[in-house]
Amino acid sequence: MLKLQIPKNRIKALARHLRDQFELERLERGWELFHKGLAQDIELKHGLEVHALVRDTKPAEVILNLETIPKSECSCSQGEHCEHQAAVVFALFVPHGRPELLLAQLKQAILVKNRQAQTRQGSTRTAEKKQEQRLEPPAPGQSPGQWQRFFDQQFYGFSLNQQSSIEQFYGAVKEKLGGHAEGWPPPLKELYALQLLLFVMRKIEQFYQETKTSYLSYYIETGCRTVGRQCHDELLTLVPKLDMEALTRKYTAPWKETLAMISEAALSGKESPLSWSTVYRSIWWRMPQDGPWMSGERARLAGLLAASDLMPRRRDALIMAEAHFLVIEGDDERARQRMEQLGRREAKDFFLYLHRCYEEEAWDRMLAWLRWLLPAVQRAQQDELRQFCHYWMEAVQRQPSDEEWIGVMVGLLPRTYPFYTAYLLKAKRYKAWMDLQMASRVSPLSLYSVDLQTVEREDPALVLPLYHQAVERAIAEKNRTAYATATKLLKKLHAFYKKLNRLPEWEDYIYRLAVKYSRLRALQEELKQGQWIP
Known part of the structure; x- marks a missing residue:
């Protein structure tokens, strides 16, 4: 008898054969036979066949064909893919690892395969059923829920298979669904546009969750955030067009349903690449303040916050919503006090308030928010920091002094370098601009020539230390x-010293430089070629 250890590639092929062709019950029975030591007399014959005897209730002779595994045989009456063949494979696996782990891996793979097959069958039946139940196009008399079901049906089965799929989906929705509301009464036409945006955002969130483990996950997430920002910008344009008076009085039912959709997404606290909270707050900011809608929503939020088993993210979403109604009243200070209870403060969640202050030219109110946001901005992403700086630059232009803003920019260096350096040039603070380049160790060759020439024209002496x-x-x-x-x-330095009529200083500098680096022969040759040293 041969002490048998077949090559690793052969045992892997046998394991794949068990995974793809064997039923789970047969595998478990084969493991039991192997575990009891009933797979015996295992031999390699002719170089490509494993012969074995499995002493079951009735002994079975097994021949595994290593070259063409499906041609393997067993003398039992159970046909191909029997437990006796499985028992022999487990026995052959012993030199390569623990057979019980192989069994566990095979069971997991088979269960996953079975679930996927069931899902495909269910999807096929669902698709056939949906095909039979085609919905009518959106109409003014339908509810928003019916519109959403029509949207879903039109894009049923849409899959992401390339980097630009999100953008393609967004464009397809606009083209295919955007024209259904032509000729509708104005309040419903804008409501339909809002529902279309909500559909795109809901699908973006779905794509984001479904592809988190995909090899395209980075590209999909980037696309989701890009299209999400486009939806956000559209929302800021659309919301002021909504006729809240007509929606709350004449179209109460569809408007209430729309608010419920937004509330469900915004107050759940689930992870999302979108800012549902911004949608929720933008809508409620335009609602009539003196009426049952506002008081009812605030009472509902208080009731939800009273629950003792709130998850942290959901609690933060509810606190943000509750504090927003204080902002609507104009009590920003109390709102910020309430928001201090947030578990995590994200700068991007507050740009809604900065944008509103900008629209209303409420610069003091904007500065109060900017100061409060400063700790959150320090850990914000770069695009969020850029927005923060732009808002602060707008506000500081209306202040008697920019000292506070400069302190913020310096405190956030090096991340604020592009904003701070641009401001110093604009404010003609050339000495401070040059000090910033020196501190940042920026080479004159790396600076924009226009910026550097501006400073050179103003005072050539300022640039000397930078070149040194x-x-x-x-x-x-x-x-x-x-x-x-x-x-x-x-060469540039020599030109500046000459322009400033300070050639003796230049000669002293170049002499000291040559002496300091006298051992660097290649540098000495460069200095001689420039005719600066003999």
Whole structure:
């Protein structure tokens, strides 16, 4: 008898055969036979066949064909894919690992395969059923829920299979569904447009969740956020057009249903690439303040917050919504006090208030929000930081001094470098601008030529330290390319000293530089070629 250990690629092929062809019950029975030691007399014959005897109730002779596994045989009456073949495979696996782990892996794979098959069958039946129950196109007399079901039916089975699928979906929705409300009464036409936006956002969220483990997950998430921002911008344009008076009085039922949809998405606290809270707050900010709608919603929020088993994210969503009604009343201070109870404060959630202050030119109110947001902005993403800086620049122009804003920009360096340097140039603070470049160790060769020329025209002496620093940094690299860069910078320096009528200082500087780096032969050659040293 041969002490048998077949190659690893062969045992992997046998394991795949068990996974793809065997029923779970047969595998478990085969494991039981192997575990009891009933798979015996295992031999390799002819180089490509494993012969074995499985001493079951009735002994079974097994022949596994390693070259063409489906041609394997067993003398039992159960046909192919029997438990005796499985028992022999488990026995062969022993030199490669633990057979019980192989069994567990096979069981898991088979269960997943069975579930997927059931899902495909269910999807096929659902698709056939949906095909039979085609819905009528949206009409003014239908409810928003009926519109949404029609939207879903039109895009049933839409899948993401490439990087730009999200953008394609967005464009297809606009093209295919956007024209159904032509000729509707104005309040319903705008409501339909809002429902279409809600559909796109809901599907984006669905795509985001379904593809989190996909190889395209990064591209899908990026697309979701890009289209989400487009929806957000459309929303800010659409909401002011909504006739709240007509919707709350004449179209009460569809409007109430719309608010319920938005509330369900915004107050759940679930993870999302979209800001449902912004949708919720934008809508309620335009609602009539003196009426049962507002008081009813505030009472509902209080009741939801009273629950003792709230998850942190849901609790934050409810606190944000409750505090928003204080903002609507104009009591920003109390709203911020309430928001201090948030578990996590995200800068992006508050740009709604900054935008509203900008629209109303309420600069003092904007500054109060900006100051309160500063801790959250320090950990914000770069695009959020950019918005923050733009709002602060707008506000600071209406203040008697920009000292506070400059302190913020300096405190957030280096992330605020592009905003701070642009402001200093605009404010003609050239000395501060040059100090910033020095502190940031920026080479003159890396700066925008227009910016540098602006400072040079104003005061050439200001740029001298920047060039001196860049020369020293280039020489410190100690290679010919860096020495050539240093020479290029020295030519500019020589021109500045000449323009300033300070050539004796230049000669003293170049002499000291040559002495300091006298051991760097390649640099000395560059200085000689420039005719700065003999």
